[in-house]
Amino acid sequence: MLNFDYNVPTRIHFGKNVINKLDDELRGIDGTVLLLYGKGSIKKTGLYKTVVHILNEKHLSFKELKDIQPNPRLKSVHEGIELCQDYNITFLLAVGGGSVIDCAKTIAAGYYHDGDIWDLFNGQQDGIRKALPIGTVLTLTATGSEMNGNAVITNEGTQEKLVIQSDLLRPRFSILDPTVTYSVPRDQTAAGIVDIFSHILEQYFSHTTEAYVQNRVAEALLHTCIHYGPIALENPRDYEARSNLMWSSSLALNGLLHYGKKSDWATHEIEHGVSAMFDVTHAVGLAILTPVWMEYVLSVETVEQMAMYARNIWHVGSSLDKFAQAKQGIKRTRTFFERLGLPRTLSEVGVKKDSLKQIAKKVTRNGSIGNFKKLTEKDVLSILEKAF
């Protein structure tokens, strides 16, 4: 196991009607709050009204940054930073899914950053020395952003989608009510499950094989996705399914699985390359790319881990040889994603064949990506072509 520094200070309020905890969590906040949300689903569900009621009850003034898109844009971030400066914002309250939360985090860091915040995405993330405090009310089970310090932003100008990470961006608190996700449509529910699944795999497949406890915990979360994913699709109001999935999504990316080991993240980087250029849902891209990546990286160096995955997750028999086990595991993964209703190829979701080269080039512009297997521009292009 590698050395690590564990720091997961976000307080989680989890369960039915936990929105009432917002009142306590806002205690002590002084000044104006920036309320961030997406395209208004929180208005339909009544959550907006509840949050505004609590803010009013506490006599907290607030400004709004709304219409934050999935694959959130740098434009929204710039807008948010300006609002923070103009109105002396002291606290960011993100009510939404990962996109809204990621936008809030980037504004939180950008507020204190001299120069363009995009610099921080271009290898200068050590530049985050201070950030505005953030709280979240989660409406979507997927990204895990509610319990970590990561943010992903799309720069439309450069057609890039990049990540920043800092413990300073971890929310102070997050409010997770699984019943809020009852109204999430089927396709978004399925995408969320793939997102969690992919986050786990990115950390599971690693040459830090001695991180035994992390691997077993990762398997615990994978089994939860496999068990409850179809149930949540079948019955969107199944609390047991919604709650287990929601809590898994937070645990999958709060650090628990990666502390002490090397993670991979190549599939995510490739997907970011795709969805920066084509407005593909992140998890749809992941569902397409993940099995192709698995096939591509399968080799004598990786077969042990991939066979372990097949046996421990898909109960593939150990009587088969290791490569056959691994291949069965990949097949089962693809089938799982397909049963959730996810597409299988990039061509189906509107990606153009003649842009694959450009995507591969962009994704590897700082050198090879991934850890489980290092991927060059040529490798990435191969994966994209096989996934097309």
Add this chain to the structure above:
Amino acid sequence: MLNFDYNVPTRIHFGKNVINKLDDELRGIDGTVLLLYGKGSIKKTGLYKTVVHILNEKHLSFKELKDIQPNPRLKSVHEGIELCQDYNITFLLAVGGGSVIDCAKTIAAGYYHDGDIWDLFNGQQDGIRKALPIGTVLTLTATGSEMNGNAVITNEGTQEKLVIQSDLLRPRFSILDPTVTYSVPRDQTAAGIVDIFSHILEQYFSHTTEAYVQNRVAEALLHTCIHYGPIALENPRDYEARSNLMWSSSLALNGLLHYGKKSDWATHEIEHGVSAMFDVTHAVGLAILTPVWMEYVLSVETVEQMAMYARNIWHVGSSLDKFAQAKQGIKRTRTFFERLGLPRTLSEVGVKKDSLKQIAKKVTRNGSIGNFKKLTEKDVLSILEKAF
């Protein structure tokens, strides 16, 4: 899944030579530190010298509270509180295992408590409104105290051993270097493994059966104990075994397993009754009592969970009927503890038969105990007699 509030803010520095992180963590501390430790093993290993060197380098004055015993006594707590008052202590640095850390936590709460700190153990733990900050350098893999807000203290006067819990008692940071545990003797290593195992079972066996993800994570940690326990005994300097066990012990009791479900803790309460009166090592008591408790609570109400344990942990075949599965699971648990070298009966460890009634009475003085199955005084006495 039940509603829960998750709050695990302790920063963990984990790995080889992480003691150098102490310097950073002590930054900003002003005033005198109270350095707490046990019977001097940290002097033999050189850890004491290193810690004192860091304190001196930082020009931090410190006082010492030493000779803290396993099953730490209220006497040490009183002594510590007095030291804190006399020397305006502002920070407690516990270097040791669970006993030293628990003693530090109780001093931290007691410092601000009007009246005797023992009141807090007698149902007044809501009285903890403030506590001195704590940091720990862990030397023993067992209790999980390094990442939670629990403390167990023995009152020799009343022959009671009771628990307090408060998030205010969670250490600010804990330094976990698995190589420090290389020198832990065989019997203490084995006891630590049983302690972790028992902590997991106390939270695993529950009627909150819908806490699926918690159950799978608990199984991940149980498998880690079973896999690495014998390896650590065989080769005390096996880093892979020591590190996986150490991290599991923290995760087993930091809240991860119990948030969202009802825990049991009857076995711990009975054991505390035993070791308050006879100076039995906590985990030795647990190793004796756990299988007996399992046999005693096995019924139509509990058989599903106990059979699940047998199948998922000990790979007992599902072709057997559920009761037979559960019994196999209990048998395997007892064998595992015996292979680690733990005794099987209370009589072997010096407990007197004529005190069993008194123990049962004390343990249930506030009513029945446990959640998986409620145990009355009569039940507890039966368990003690069967374990004798």
